Amino acid sequence: MMSDKMALDVHNHQMTRNIVVGVLALQGAFYEHLKLLQRAFREVAIGQDEGWEFVEVRTAQELERCDALIIPGGESTTVSLVAARSNLLEPLRDFVKVRRRPTWGTCAGLILLAESANRTKKGGQELIGGLDVRVNRNYFGRQTESFEAELALPFLGTKDGRGDVKPFNGIFIRAPVVEKILPVIRGEQASERAIDETVIAPSRSPEGEMNEQVLRPVEVMATLPGRSRTLKKHVAATGLEDEAGDIIAVKQGNVFGTSFHPELTEDARIHVWWLQQVKDMTQHEEKSRFP
């Protein structure tokens, strides 16, 4: 909980419009993301040339203001149900899949952004979609199997070209994993529908100028080697299709997902990297609209 002041206007530049980054605040660790966004802003002063605003999102009106969105960790079942009852599910699909705005999901957020997910509650759950992947919802098991692991995240080093990137402390809480990269197709992942106990997101067509983004490939941004073997006994036989290493971060066009929780650390590097992506995508979009 925080006061409305949290949505502070970090840097109000007079010439350019603020870039508004929302954090979906229906349930879960949204406050932790807001803290790290502010830290990312302060530490690296990304916003030299533009203003940034970080806001909580609970309604369609609040989402409407946003240029980019984080869907935080929490209970994905809860977030999905509350989003539907708050008339936010369709606006979210519109935001992610039609207007193709930059969106990042952590843990529960990754589940919601997947086009396909399994091991959901009886009767399934609603997904937003956006990433052509199948997510195994409780892959790493119950809380007693939650863990921390040092992660090699190559994408954090790409900006300045350095090879030696300091490991990132990955915190995995009853964590999901990307079980399969699906073919990149227009429309829904129909072949996934046929699989038992697997739910898929409905298809939405992107806006005209966003159309090219749809057929972008899914990039595997990070894997966790070896962990799954030690956890096998806890994992139900759901036909794991990737034995080489568990996929824990993916990106496809405007959508980014991590199965771990950067928001539970004090390390803002991923937030810094993502805000840079947001800046690039937002400016690119504005240029294409108002050349």
Add this chain to the structure above:
Amino acid sequence: MAINDSPSTLVAPSTSTPTQDNAPTPASTSNRDNAPSPHTSTQDTSPNFTVKDGLAKMFKGGVIMDVVNADQARIAEEAGACAVMALERVPADIRAQGGVARMSDPQLVTEIMDAVTIPVMAKARIGHFVECQILQELGVDYIDESEVLTPADNAFHVEKHAFRTPFVCGCRGLGEALRRIDEGAAMIRTKGEAGTGDVVEAVRHMRTVTTEINKARGMSDMELRGYAKELNAPFRLLKETAQLGRLPVVNFAAGGVATPADAALMMQLGCDGVFVGSGIFKSGNAAKRAKAIVQAVTHFKDPAVLAEVSGGLGEAMVGLNVGRMAEGEKMAGRGW
């Protein structure tokens, strides 16, 4: 607005990265977790406070519902509960039926775990570390060392650091909260007065915590040492709390929440989320009330939503007026 007075209002930019920057943190207790434990058999995955506290953070802004069987657990899950608490009798029935209230039958806990995919909590008696060992073995996601059950130890609570499974404990004020955190609790809740449907005690306990934190905020180290003695709280944790301006772990409301308005009240007082015990399944339309309380906790600052979801819920639980109860009938006094 009340929310601005809340202890969890961490808005000042200067305090925006408080948890691990400048203070000993709950994480600093994790070296104790790494010590070989007489209670646990697992050596490789040493329990870590970050992971315990992490799950509590995932519950924030959510509702945790008491359920006594798999059917109720499914209703709670469909309503949007972020976790369920598995127990044999809801507090209202424990109160009415009397007798010794103990940990639930492991078979029941397992049935509930199998019925839902959301996290499952279960209650153990105060000080009954063997019940906790059993619940950990079952694989529950959180253990509530709870005053709602009959205490098993009249002097000590469970030493909770050694367990891989995280613990939530009740409090009536800051001293009690910090004693529980010192023992290893990764999450705190108000005690309130369970099984009554009367929110007055939960409000009292939350306000007490807030007032005591506010009092500690401006104190020098020497004053904090004196205050730590007064509260019977560890100095290290009191100092950290004073610096943070809130409890160093997630803090939920519990004990007497019966309506969406009660839940939003506790959220506006600064709680991170809400436990609802008897309030749901002792009411007329459990599924509808459960959904309404979930909506109320998300939209706790929006009176329009609160007005909408509060309507047409049917009978609330009948309730007991705490003001007319004898001291001996209250559960909140249990705990040391």
